[in-house]
Amino acid sequence: MRSTxxxxxxxxxxxxxKGKGQAIQTWKKxxxxxxxxxxxxxxxxxxxxxxEKNHLRxxxxxxxxxxxxxxxxxxxxxxxxxxxxxxxxxxxSYNAFQNLERAYNILCTSGEGEFREFCxxxxxxxxxxxxxxxxxxxVFDVNTLTEGIG
Numbered sequence: 001m002r003s004t005x006x007x008x009x010x011x012x013x014x015x016x017x018k019g020k021g022q023a024i025q026t027w028k029k030x031x032x033x034x035x036x037x038x039x040x041x042x043x044x045x046x047x048x049x050x051x052e053k054n055h056l057r058x059x060x061x062x063x064x065x066x067x068x069x070x071x072x073x074x075x076x077x078x079x080x081x082x083x084x085x086x087x088x089x090x091x092x093s094y095n096a097f098q099n100l101e102r103a104y105n106i107l108c109t110s111g112e113g114e115f116r117e118f119c120x121x122x123x124x125x126x127x128x129x130x131x132x133x134x135x136x137x138x139v140f141d142v143n144t145l146t147e148g149i150g
Contacts, residue, residue, distance in 0.1 A: 006039055013046050016066035023069035030073060037078060045078035047111055052082040054108045084109075099124060103132045 030036040056063045107115040
């Protein structure tokens with residue numbers, strides 16, 4: 001049997017924090033039937049699905065809302081195919097402005113891990129990292145996206 005810490009780890013990384021009680025029940029049901037995959041499989045699926053959604057957003061394409069966690073678990077959505085383009089390796093630029101733009105694009109399409117890796121590679125300052133993160137959070141903040149709609 002897994003610990004409740006495993007569920008809490010899943011909950012921490014799953015983007016939609018709704019229906020926790022139902023999600024716990026579903027988790028226990030899947031655990032009891034031995035249908036729940038390893039934690040690494042769940043977390044990798046979430047990471048890939050986040051990257052796919054960010055990639056679609058960057059192309060101004062429709063992006064479906066995240067399912068409730070219980071629905072995601074019940075649907076075995078960790079096994080869904082994702083459509084994320086292969087990483088294109090481009091030479092690292094030491095032009096600060098280009099690095100800011102590239103860091104933002106990496107954060108949007110590939111997620112925080114690759115963003116952090118890129119920032120370390122180009123030795124980006126903490127102020128620049130925070131500026132990119134601020135822009136990312138503001139652009140994708142539902143509250144700011146709906147300001148002025150009424």
